[in-house]
Amino acid sequence: MTIRQLARAEVVTTDPEAPLSSVAALMREQRVGSVVVTEGDRPVGLVTDRDIGVEAWNHADPTALTAADVMTADPVTVEADTGVYESFRIVSDTEVRRLPIVDDDRLVGIVTLDDFIVLLAGELDGLATVIQAESPPY
Numbered sequence: 001m002t003i004r005q006l007a008r009a010e011v012v013t014t015d016p017e018a019p020l021s022s023v024a025a026l027m028r029e030q031r032v033g034s035v036v037v038t039e040g041d042r043p044v045g046l047v048t049d050r051d052i053g054v055e056a057w058n059h060a061d062p063t064a065l066t067a068a069d070v071m072t073a074d075p076v077t078v079e080a081d082t083g084v085y086e087s088f089r090i091v092s093d094t095e096v097r098r099l100p101i102v103d104d105d106r107l108v109g110i111v112t113l114d115d116f117i118v119l120l121a122g123e124l125d126g127l128a129t130v131i132q133a134e135s136p137p138y
Contacts, residue, residue: 007109
């Protein structure tokens, strides 16, 4: 299974110069914890709800902040044809919770740590069902 098969194709994005208040409103409206900052179709940053909370409190004029001011620049990404296991290893090794998926530097999806957990829970449930079916009654 490739990461593209697990990834969400609908990615919430914003421009680097978007006012931080607009980014926060977009996140609330879309019910997401992060927004990928793009230039064209290329991901150049990532803004999380935590970035907004921490940076806004530490800035003299939070209304003057833009996505570029608080984003994590050059986010860790993975190619769409990368395997799920290898992608999870990248998430684990780099200690990120959100992983934009690219195809030749063009944003095509996103996967989060939550997506990996849901996948793992489903696999474990399937395995438990097999084990139960093959186990003798107690």
